[in-house]
Amino acid sequence: xxxxxxxxxxxxxxxxxxxxxxxxxxxxxxxxxxxxxxxxxxxxxxxxxxxxxxxxxxxxxxxxxxxxxxxxxxxxxxxxxxxxxxxxxxxxxxxxxxxxxxxxxxxxxxxxxxxxxxxxxxxxxxxxxxxxxxxxxxxxxxxxxxxxxxxxxxxxxxxxxxxxxxxxxxxxxxxxxxxxxxxxxxxxxxxxxxxxxxxxxxxxxxxxxxxxxxxxxxxxxx
Amino acid sequence: xxxxxxxxxxxxxxxxxxxxxxxxxxxxxxxxxxxxxxxxxxxxxxxxxxxxxxxxxxxxxxxxxxxxxxxxxxxxxxxxxxxxxxxxxxxxxxxxxxxxxxxxxxxxxxxxxxxxxxxxxxxxxxxxxxxxxxxxxxxxxxxxxxxxxxxxxxxxxxxxxxxxxxxxxxxxxxxxxxxxxxxxxxxxxxxxxxxxxxxxxxxxxxxxxxxxxxxxxxxxxxxxxxxxxxxxxxxxxxxxxxxxxxxxxxxxxx
Numbered sequence: 335x336x337x338x339x340x341x342x343x344x345x346x347x348x349x350x351x352x353x354x355x356x357x358x359x360x361x362x363x364x365x366x367x368x369x370x371x372x373x374x375x376x377x378x379x380x381x382x383x384x385x386x387x388x389x390x391x392x393x394x395x396x397x398x399x400x401x402x403x404x405x406x407x408x409x410x411x412x413x414x415x416x417x418x419x420x421x422x423x424x425x426x427x428x429x430x431x432x433x434x435x436x437x438x439x440x441x442x443x444x445x446x447x448x449x450x451x452x453x454x455x456x457x458x459x460x461x462x463x464x465x466x467x468x469x470x471x472x473x474x475x476x477x478x479x480x481x482x483x484x485x486x487x488x489x490x491x492x493x494x495x496x497x498x499x500x501x502x503x504x505x506x507x508x509x510x511x512x513x514x515x516x517x518x519x520x521x522x523x524x525x526x527x528x529x530x531x532x533x534x535x536x537x538x539x540x541x542x543x544x545x546x547x548x549x550x551x552x553x554x555x556x
Numbered sequence: 557x558x559x560x561x562x563x564x565x566x567x568x569x570x571x572x573x574x575x576x577x578x579x580x581x582x583x584x585x586x587x588x589x590x591x592x593x594x595x596x597x598x599x600x601x602x603x604x605x606x607x608x609x610x611x612x613x614x615x616x617x618x619x620x621x622x623x624x625x626x627x628x629x630x631x632x633x634x635x636x637x638x639x640x641x642x643x644x645x646x647x648x649x650x651x652x653x654x655x656x657x658x659x660x661x662x663x664x665x666x667x668x669x670x671x672x673x674x675x676x677x678x679x680x681x682x683x684x685x686x687x688x689x690x691x692x693x694x695x696x697x698x699x700x701x702x703x704x705x706x707x708x709x710x711x712x713x714x715x716x717x718x719x720x721x722x723x724x725x726x727x728x729x730x731x732x733x734x735x736x737x738x739x740x741x742x743x744x745x746x747x748x749x750x751x752x753x754x755x756x757x758x759x760x761x762x763x764x765x766x767x768x769x770x771x772x773x774x775x776x777x778x779x780x781x782x783x784x785x786x787x788x789x790x791x792x793x794x795x796x797x798x799x800x801x802x803x804x805x806x807x808x809x810x
Binding site: 471 | 643667
């Protein structure tokens with residue numbers, strides 16, 4: 335039993351961990367960007383006029399939300415090649431996590447969209463606006479404000495889920511810490527540091543989201 | 557200008573409009589009164605294409621609104637046709653429905669710029685002129701949340717007029733207002749009647765106002781026109797029993 339904290343090791347592994355932190359941030363950021371757009375597409379498709387489209391998207395979102403992320407990551411990485419798609423760990427990882435969070439964000443958007451009063455739609459029709467302008471100029475800006483807190487939660491969520499990508503070999507924080515541990519036969523320092531790094535990233539994110547929400551409200555004059 | 561021909565509208569088994577035949581001439585100001593549930597608001601909403609009708613045809617400027625001619629027959633109109641027809645109709649709502657994330661001026665400019673394709677400069681001039689007309693030019697840069705109900709409704713009227721409609725629909729535009737600000741909205745409508753040659757249809761509970769400014773008043777009951785006539789005929793000498801009952805009930809309420 336050895337609970338001694340080694341500062342030498344700490345400084346030695348720091349550069350590698352910081353490099354992995356950049357990868358974690360990249361994975362979370364890119365995955366979230368995919369989810370922001372994908373979620374909007376899912377949310378809008380569920381309001382589409384065509385019944386079968388609505389149903390198919392609804393079921394797809396339900397399916398993604400009720401199966402584990404890790405399964406989806408494995409699925410994209412190992413099963414997609416059987417359909418002729420050779421994807422790198424990074425590509426399949428981002429695709430899987432982006433899609434997964436698209437499903438969650440679509441629910442957040444959906445709630446926001448439903449919160450916009452019916453009178454807003456009617457006012458758009460009364461000035462003869464196109465469906466596209468109605469959505470993008472009137473409805474979505476108003477739907478965004480109540481959606482921001484939920485969107486922020488999932489930003490922290492996706493960050494904390496990036497370690498899942500280590501299962502297919504994406505060199506993010508967990509993966510790096512694990513390799514370091516097995517190379518040095520010491521896990522205390524790398525895992526403690528990873529925990530600290532995650533905490534230091536998550537904490538200000540929540541504050542930034544609050545700020546964003548306030549700025550958005552002010553910007554839209556609500 | 558506007559013609560309802562044998563129009564039916566129902567929600568399930570409930571008939572809101574029944575076999576309605578109704579004409580409005582160009583430049584005419586018609587008020588629609590009646591008890592709640594008599595279908596008066598639905599008449600305006602079908603005309604704005606916010607509701608579809610089950611049966612019959614509505615004509616605007618001689619052209620079918622909800623149907624289009626195709627191979628010699630009338631078929632339900634598609635969205636493109638509806639958008640063309642909608643250009644001649646404007647509407648103001650009981651709850652104003654201004655866009656909350658835009659200033660008064662932006663609310664008015666939105667349609668002219670995005671729908672009519674006017675330049676920002678033209679749209680701004682047109683909107684400022686109208687905001688001036690409704691007495692809201694000083695508040696042009698305020699968001700709706702900073703305006704009172706009466707002020708919001710005046711902006712909403714300017715927004716609708718900015719589209720230069722030929723027919724204006726007013727759906728209980730004073731019902732959500734505090735009594736002391738009703739006058740500022742009715743004065744704007746009064747001004748429209750005297751200075752512009754708009755065709756107007758107004759659903760209202762303001763009997764005095766309807767009596768003052770209408771060319772014709774229609775009393776709706778059970779999805780039909782029970783009685784109609786000039787204000788002095790309808791208010792002064794109602795013929796039908798239901799009209800008398802309604803008018804005396806309203807009078808008691810005041």
